[in-house]
């Protein structure tokens with residue numbers, strides 16, 4: 001099943017599922033008795049923020065891994081159409097709500113001496129969220 005966007009109903013269903021996980025997070029943080037009166041709203045927000053970051057990381061990591069696994073073994077170079085093997089580079093992806101480690105697929109065409117990211121139409125939609133490429137000593 002492939003679809004470019006999810007329906008409003010599906011997104012609402014996912015939000016309700018995450019809200020149920022929020023109840024689990026709250027119980028995990030303070031037990032069944034809940035927070036004491038000495039716990040302020042800012043602390044509660046910190047917990048919700050950590051949960052959101054973890055949810056973002058887990059969701060995007062899973063989806064990107066699944067997408068990478070469905071790449072062809074040797075995507076065609078956009079210039080000369082030569083099949084080029086996929087290799088991977090580890091980097092950090094900044095997304096709405098957090099950062100996550102990304103194992104980014106990359107191809108190199110020895111004939112054109114260029115790198116390309118396969119397949120351009122599949123991964124292009126998320127690329128506007130990517131951080132600009134930085135030197136290795138920046139990690």
Ligand SMILES: [Zn+2]
Nearest residue numbers: 077080109112
């Ligand atoms: Zn080429």
